[in-house]
Amino acid sequence: MSGCEGGSCSTCGTDDPNRLPPGMLKAYDLNQSTADGILVWTEVVEGPDGPRIDDSGAELIGAARNLTDGRVFAVVFGGTELKSLYGRLFGYGVDTLYHVREKSLERYSPEAYAECIASLMDRIVPAAVLIGATSRGREVAPRIAAKMGLGLTADCTGLRADGRKLIMTRPAFGGNLMADIECTKYPQMATVRPGSFPRPEDSEGQGTVIYWQFCPECIKDVISDEPMEEDGSDIRDAKVLISLGDGIRDRSLIDVAESVARKIGAQVSCSRALVEKGWMPRSRQVGMSGRTVAPEIYLAFGISGAVQHRAGMLRSGKVIAVNNDPDAPIHSFADLSFIADAGDVLRAMDRE
Amino acid sequence: MRFAVAVKQVPDTMEMSVDENGSLVRTGVPAILNPYDEQALAEVLRIRESGDEVVVFTMGPPQAAEALRRCLELGADSAYLITDRAFAGADVYATARALAAFITGNIPDASLYVFGRQAIDGDTGQVPYEVAALLDVQQFAYTESLERDGDSFLAVQDYGHVRRTARVPKGSVVSFGTVDPNCPLPSIRGYLESLGRPIKEVDRVALGLGVYSVGLKGSLTRIVSTESVMSTRRNRRVEISNPATAADFIMTELEGSR
Ligand SMILES: Cc1cc2nc3c(=O)[nH]c(=O)nc-3n(C[C@H](O)[C@H](O)[C@H](O)COP(=O)(O)OP(=O)(O)OC[C@H]3O[C@@H](n4cnc5c(N)ncnc54)[C@H](O)[C@@H]3O)c2cc1C
Ligand SMILES: Nc1ncnc2c1ncn2[C@@H]1O[C@H](COP(=O)(O)O)[C@@H](O)[C@H]1O
Numbered sequence: 001m002s003g004c005e006g007g008s009c010s011t012c013g014t015d016d017p018n019r020l021p022p023g024m025l026k027a028y029d030l031n032q033s034t035a036d037g038i039l040v041w042t043e044v045v046e047g048p049d050g051p052r053i054d055d056s057g058a059e060l061i062g063a064a065r066n067l068t069d070g071r072v073f074a075v076v077f078g079g080t081e082l083k084s085l086y087g088r089l090f091g092y093g094v095d096t097l098y099h100v101r102e103k104s105l106e107r108y109s110p111e112a113y114a115e116c117i118a119s120l121m122d123r124i125v126p127a128a129v130l131i132g133a134t135s136r137g138r139e140v141a142p143r144i145a146a147k148m149g150l151g152l153t154a155d156c157t158g159l160r161a162d163g164r165k166l167i168m169t170r171p172a173f174g175g176n177l178m179a180d181i182e183c184t185k186y187p188q189m190a191t192v193r194p195g196s197f198p199r200p201e202d203s204e205g206q207g208t209v210i211y212w213q214f215c216p217e218c219i220k221d222v223i224s225d226e227p228m229e230e231d232g233s234d235i236r237d238a239k240v241l242i243s244l245g246d247g248i249r250d251r252s253l254i255d256v257a258e259s260v261a262r263k264i265g266a267q268v269s270c271s272r273a274l275v276e277k278g279w280m281p282r283s284r285q286v287g288m289s290g291r292t293v294a295p296e297i298y299l300a301f302g303i304s305g306a307v308q309h310r311a312g313m314l315r316s317g318k319v320i321a322v323n324n325d326p327d328a329p330i331h332s333f334a335d336l337s338f339i340a341d342a343g344d345v346l347r348a349m350d351r352e
Numbered sequence: 353m354r355f356a357v358a359v360k361q362v363p364d365t366m367e368m369s370v371d372e373n374g375s376l377v378r379t380g381v382p383a384i385l386n387p388y389d390e391q392a393l394a395e396v397l398r399i400r401e402s403g404d405e406v407v408v409f410t411m412g413p414p415q416a417a418e419a420l421r422r423c424l425e426l427g428a429d430s431a432y433l434i435t436d437r438a439f440a441g442a443d444v445y446a447t448a449r450a451l452a453a454f455i456t457g458n459i460p461d462a463s464l465y466v467f468g469r470q471a472i473d474g475d476t477g478q479v480p481y482e483v484a485a486l487l488d489v490q491q492f493a494y495t496e497s498l499e500r501d502g503d504s505f506l507a508v509q510d511y512g513h514v515r516r517t518a519r520v521p522k523g524s525v526v527s528f529g530t531v532d533p534n535c536p537l538p539s540i541r542g543y544l545e546s547l548g549r550p551i552k553e554v555d556r557v558a559l560g561l562g563v564y565s566v567g568l569k570g571s572l573t574r575i576v577s578t579e580s581v582m583s584t585r586r587n588r589r590v591e592i593s594n595p596a597t598a599a600d601f602i603m604t605e606l607e608g609s610r
Contacts, residue, residue, distance in 0.1 A: 142444065142479075182576055225515075240606065337588070344595035351599075
């Protein structure tokens with residue numbers, strides 16, 4: 001599973017897949033904690049001031065630290081610039097960090113990443129592997145699971161440990177049901193929704209770094225990777241969301257909502273109805289086919305509260321709804337609901 | 353070229369509700385072709401050229417034939433129903449294993465294996481990538497558009513922060529993300545023609561899989577318990593005619609929670 005079979009790889013240059021690659025010392029005795037540790041794939045994102053640990057990765061390291069008495073392993077992909085992140089990762093709770101510094105893996109490729117993480121799982125034999133349910137995580141995790149014949153619980157919102165066993169909680173049927181699921185084989189695998197666990201405090205720590213040599217068999221023919229033109233804000237980070245639905249009949253109300261949002265330190269999101277009209281970008285859509293948010297306060301203006309929408313805002317702290325239809329479903333799960341015209345209330349808030 | 357499209361019949365979760373006791377009301381909920389799969393099929397029908405063949409397949413109970421029938425009406429050429437009592441209760445892995453075995457045995461030569469982004473009845477789009485891994489082919493997730501480029505294809509994929517354009521080799525798995533909601537579905541003109549197109553049935557034995565490789569027994573995850581989500585919110589309803597008063601109310605709430 002090292003991906004180097006056939007001796008095609010110059011760095012490892014061996015046809016014995018079980019030989020330890022250079023940089024990996026026997027002395028670390030990596031198997032000491034066989035099947036009680038947890039491995040986390042930590043995604044790294046490009047920030048304005050260099051690489052940054054993605055929130056989902058940080059959250060999962062924190063969660064793993066609390067779930068196991070064993071070791072917490074993390075794997076990161078990237079070049080030497082990631083060295084600046086080591087201390088932070090150890091601070092979050094990582095014991096052993098695998099840094100994959102293969103040039104051809106600096107560009108994301110689901111097939112190669114899955115192969116590589118699988119090779120690490122063969123080496124470490126962790127009890128569980130946790131991966132953020134990000135767009136990448138959601139396609140890499142199943143690829144690993146099927147390759148290795150393992151069970152996978154997708155898109156969990158909660159994790160509990162019963163010894164080495166993980167109980168994974170996830171919503172089903174558009175958020176109408178919560179199911180507790182377990183994997184019947186080790187390593188257990190789960191993808192976990194971003195925001196399900198608190199991000200651990202930033203601190204610097206120390207631990208072991210291992211350069212993991214891995215040469216992928218499959219290199220994708222990628223023609224271009226273009227960053228999406230977005231202002232960089234993400235509705236998933238907002239503490240307060242002003243969310244607009246089809247009850248917003250006048251497009252200028254979006255500007256009013258933006259103005260209110262600036263005043264109160266909120267962001268503006270929407271239901272699918274406004275994305276379909278072309279009034280709001282998809283990146284602002286809350287719901288099953290949009291983003292999953294969990295702000296402290298969710299203000300729904302002119303949103304009916306269809307299950308597909310609800311699935312994306314289920315875990316909001318407090319829900320306040322303004323909808324002029326007393327029978328709209330949103331009223332039945334809001335903490336506070338106003339039977340009023342959404343536009344009028346927004347304008348009044350803007351004037352305050 | 354041959355296109356193989358995986359589709360699923362799902363309960364219409366839009367119609368699903370929770371009763372006063374918090375139990376899921378399933379009775380009377382109509383079964384539909386998974387909307388994402390319908391969109392994926394529409395995309396395939398859009399890029400098909402004369403001489404191409406579009407094959408749809410589903411794993412499900414006998415009544416899932418209705419979903420296949422709809423695909424035929426939309427313009428698919430033939431359909432396979434992978435059905436067997438032993439398939440019941442399959443998790444992602446057991447589903448992917450059966451679908452991969454089906455593909456290997458029945459349509460090993462397709463130019464593309466096309467999937468929807470997710471089934472609306474609970475799963476979150478894992479099946480396509482497990483199938484891709486089992487077939488050992490490349491995968492193209494979150495595809496928003498697909499164009500022919502000679503013998504291969506170009507896919508544009510939406511990774512959220514990045515939009516990727518990549519070349520799709522023959523035999524890859526492509527899963528469509530949310531496609532243009534305004535893309536019109538093909539009309540059901542072909543109803544009469546479609547009646548002649550057969551739905552072939554394939555069972556466990558035909559797939560060459562043992563009883564312990566499929567369905568609940570072949571699954572690697574187990575549901576321990578489920579709980580319906582009851583609204584635990586304390587609902588306060590305020591009917592207000594003066595919007596300024598409502599705005600005040602909301603602003604006070606916002607202050608209060610700082
Ligand atoms: C597969 C699938 C996935 C989906 N994914 C999503 C998703 O991710 N996110 C999502 O949001 N939806 C999603 N939907 C769509 C969802 O089912 C609903 O159609 C959608 O959420 C409705 O949006 P809405 O509430 O804004 O519009 P509507 O349902 O039209 O509701 C508008 C509401 O505004 C009220 N209203 C009208 N005028 C006023 C006024 N002047 N003042 C105050 N209130 C007013 C009305 O009473 C009504 O309740 C999905 C559907 C499918 C099939
Ligand atoms: N039982 C099934 N039969 C055929 N295709 C399926 C089945 N289940 C899932 N799929 C395909 O896989 C996609 C993702 O499904 P899921 O992973 O269940 O969300 C769907 O959109 C279908 O294309």
